[in-house]
Amino acid sequence: MDGVVQLQRQLLDYTALLFQEGFLNDQFTQLQQLQDETNPDFVVEVVSLFFEDSERLLNELANTLDQQSIDFRKVDSHVHQLKGSSSSIGAQRVQNVCIAFRNFCDAQNTEGCLKCLQQVKNEYSLVKNKLETLFKLEQQILAAGGSIPM
Amino acid sequence: MAIEAQFHVLAVDDNLIDRKLIEKLLKTSSFQVTAVDSGSKALEFLGLQEEEQRNHHPQEMEVNLIITDYSMPGMTGYDLLRKIKESSSLKDIPVVIMSSENIPSRINRCLEEGAEDFFLKPVQLSDVSKLRPHLLRRKAEEEEEKPQRNIRKRKAIEESLTHMLMEDLNKFISIEDIFGELNYEFSHKRWKFGS
Numbered sequence: 001m002d003g004v005v006q007l008q009r010q011l012l013d014y015t016a017l018l019f020q021e022g023f024l025n026d027q028f029t030q031l032q033q034l035q036d037e038t039n040p041d042f043v044v045e046v047v048s049l050f051f052e053d054s055e056r057l058l059n060e061l062a063n064t065l066d067q068q069s070i071d072f073r074k075v076d077s078h079v080h081q082l083k084g085s086s087s088s089i090g091a092q093r094v095q096n097v098c099i100a101f102r103n104f105c106d107a108q109n110t111e112g113c114l115k116c117l118q119q120v121k122n123e124y125s126l127v128k129n130k131l132e133t134l135f136k137l138e139q140q141i142l143a144a145g146g147s148i149p150m
Numbered sequence: 151m152a153i154e155a156q157f158h159v160l161a162v163d164d165n166l167i168d169r170k171l172i173e174k175l176l177k178t179s180s181f182q183v184t185a186v187d188s189g190s191k192a193l194e195f196l197g198l199q200e201e202e203q204r205n206h207h208p209q210e211m212e213v214n215l216i217i218t219d220y221s222m223p224g225m226t227g228y229d230l231l232r233k234i235k236e237s238s239s240l241k242d243i244p245v246v247i248m249s250s251e252n253i254p255s256r257i258n259r260c261l262e263e264g265a266e267d268f269f270l271k272p273v274q275l276s277d278v279s280k281l282r283p284h285l286l287r288r289k290a291e292e293e294e295e296k297p298q299r300n301i302r303k304r305k306a307i308e309e310s311l312t313h314m315l316m317e318d319l320n321k322f323i324s325i326e327d328i329f330g331e332l333n334y335e336f337s338h339k340r341w342k343f344g345s
Binding site for chain 1 (some may be wrong): 165166168170174175178185210221223250271272274275
């Protein structure tokens with residue numbers, strides 16, 4: 001049982017760090033609180049949808065910004081979607097880049113948009129990594145017979 | 151055993167993650183949920199629901215509340231709201247708007263168009279839990295209205311019946327007069343014959 005306690009401690013510390021570093025915000029906690037026995041994989045399901053959807057949007061963004069004549073309304077529409085989903089799962093840093101991204105769209109600033117695309121890809125990559133680590137820890141705890149501390 | 155009122159909510163949002171989230175929030179608050187990804191699909195669903203009611207189908211499809219995102223491609227949440235309020239069969243269904251942007255003029259426009267409430271995204275459980283007491287109150291008001299409506303109906307029927315009866319009664323009275331005279335003549339004759 002000692003192993004389980006250590007893992008639980010690790011999970012709590014890791015989660016706290018993610019919040020401190022601004023990767024996640026309170027909205028993520030809201031998701032965790034919605035999870036219950038009737039839907040024990042809710043958080044993983046929503047986050048997986050977020051991963052799929054974000055990857056699709058990032059590809060679209062890359063394509064749209066790669067055109068000779070950039071359709072900024074289209075770019076803005078994609079960024080709006082990404083901003084919405086990241087906000088809904090509590091991915092704070094991704095959300096913040098999206099806000100800056102939209103401002104560059106409004107200004108029809110190609111360079112600014114391209115910079116933001118790079119930034120948002122980075123932030124997305126980081127938060128994806130961290131969430132996967134978090135879920136792995138949870139799996140380890142469950143496999144060792146423990147429960148997820150809240 | 152107290153049966154908890156079942157309310158059916160139609161949720162409209164083009165964002166996949168938000169759709170999943172609002173569905174969960176509503177289910178956690180014990181609502182029945184149908185989630186669609188566009189305003190046109192919402193109208194289709196509501197039109198279908200209208201069809202069912204016309205065919206006197208049971209009320210399983212009845213929608214008690216519509217909750218819709220504001221920014222959607224094609225038909226916005228505002229456009230959907232307007233269409234619903236313009237429809238004689240749908241205008242009484244309460245509509246709640248959700249938006250990720252806190253723009254007072256947008257909020258006012260929606261409320262003026264008849265939206266019940268406006269939720270800022272990401273929507274919280276506390277927002278959704280406000281809905282049930284609101285719907286229960288509406289239901290109670292409708293129930294109170296029923297006897298009043300029944301009384302009015304009865305009065306209208308009574309009035310038209312009275313009118314009909316009075317007409318018939320007048321006809322009856324004039325017949326009676328005629329019979330009365332005939333009776334007198336006959337009894338008079340009998341009396342003559344009897345003697």
